[in-house]
Amino acid sequence: MAAGLAWQIALLLPPTLSDHAYYAPLGAVIAVHPTVADSVSAAWRTVAAMFLGFGLAVGVYELTRGVPNALTIALIVGIAVVVEQWRLLREQASWVSFAAVLMITVGTDDPASYVLRYGGLTLLGAAVGVAVTTLLFPPMLLTRAVEQLAVTRALLASHLEDVAVALRVGQVPSPADWDQRGAVLDAALDRLRRDEQQVERARRANPRAHRWQGRAGSIREQSRALDRVAVLIDDLTTLVVEFQPHRRGLDRVDDGTGWVLADALEGLAGVVRTPYHDGEDPDRRDAAIVAAVGALDRLTHLLRASEIPDDEGFFALGAVTVGVRRSLQALEAHVRHPQAA
Numbered sequence: 080m081a082a083g084l085a086w087q088i089a090l091l092l093p094p095t096l097s098d099h100a101y102y103a104p105l106g107a108v109i110a111v112h113p114t115v116a117d118s119v120s121a122a123w124r125t126v127a128a129m130f131l132g133f134g135l136a137v138g139v140y141e142l143t144r145g146v147p148n149a150l151t152i153a154l155i156v157g158i159a160v161v162v163e164q165w166r167l168l169r170e171q172a173s174w175v176s177f178a179a180v181l182m183i184t185v186g187t188d189d190p191a192s193y194v195l196r197y198g199g200l201t202l203l204g205a206a207v208g209v210a211v212t213t214l215l216f217p218p219m220l221l222t223r224a225v226e227q228l229a230v231t232r233a234l235l236a237s238h239l240e241d242v243a244v245a246l247r248v249g250q251v252p253s254p255a256d257w258d259q260r261g262a263v264l265d266a267a268l269d270r271l272r273r274d275e276q277q278v279e280r281a282r283r284a285n286p287r288a289h290r291w292q293g294r295a296g297s298i299r300e301q302s303r304a305l306d307r308v309a310v311l312i313d314d315l316t317t318l319v320v321e322f323q324p325h326r327r328g329l330d331r332v333d334d335g336t337g338w339v340l341a342d343a344l345e346g347l348a349g350v351v352r353t354p355y356h357d358g359e360d361p362d363r364r365d366a367a368i369v370a371a372v373g374a375l376d377r378l379t380h381l382l383r384a385s386e387i388p389d390d391e392g393f394f395a396l397g398a399v400t401v402g403v404r405r406s407l408q409a410l411e412a413h414v415r416h417p418q419a420a
Contacts, residue, residue, distance in 0.1 A: 087206035105205025122205035132178025239348035243341035315402035346371030
């Protein structure tokens with residue numbers, strides 16, 4: 080739609096411009112992005128890069144009229160590549176050398192006219208693209224972020240449950256095996272961060288932002304909470320795998336350290352899987368929190384009752400206990416309704 084509108088508008092201009100109307104749809108295509116902020120950013124940076132390239136080509140060409148064309152073009156492209164390192168231009172930086180080469184090859188006979196045709200019509204098309212992106216109520220991109228939140232929660236919970244199962248059978252995998260599993264989780268977290276950032280960009284200058292402000296804010300909070308929990312979980316699983324506190328004499332207490340530690344990790348996994356109170360089952364999250372807090376209390380008691388504080392397994396167990404507690408705090412897992420005695 081943006082390309083078609085840009086074409087029709089360009090055809091209404093004087094012949095010197097309308098004869099080259101095809102530049103306008105190019106500008107529209109450049110400017111249309113999923114978010115208003117990205118559209119505006121791409122539009123002005125692309126046009127700025129083009130004009131930098133045009134100016135660079137004309138300036139170098141005028142200064143090197145007596146130099147062979149091959150050397151002139153090489154010099155222009157070399158300088159353009161240096162200009163493209165300017166961080167302000169971002170992904171649109173490559174337009175500097177592109178526009179410079181166009182100017183030196185087809186526009187030097189009448190530089191001003193060429194800049195007006197190519198640059199002016201591209202700018203017109205970019206403006207149309209930004210207008211269409213803004214006025215047609217661009218999406219807030221919430222659905223993909225919500226889906227990625229669910230995927231990441233499931234992976235985190237499964238990660239914890241796998242550790243718990245390994246503790247119960249006494250066969251904790253090697254650090255290399257856990258590193259491989261962690262790579263899958265890291266990839267999911269990276270996607271979640273990108274999606275959350277995309278939602279934040281989609282809110283800028285978006286006419287629909289006020290309607291979905293609460294939902295977007297919830298996505299941001301959940302994403303950042305999961306990010307913090309993921310860091311904590313990575314630390315505590317590393318401690319369990321490397322120091323294996325359940326095998327270092329601490330299991331002389333009742334039930335064994337491995338089982339108590341497994342209960343705590345499974346309790347945390349249950350809270351990770353239940354981010355909010357379900358309308359159909361309002362007690363589900365409360366039950367998960369009660370189970371997690373109870374398991375954490377048993378782990379804390381085990382830690383306090385231990386008589387071997389000089390063993391590195393003891394310190395690893397203490398760090399895991401703190402990690403579980405901090406993870407529950409990050410997830411705002413508070414017992415709302417204490418169980419009756």
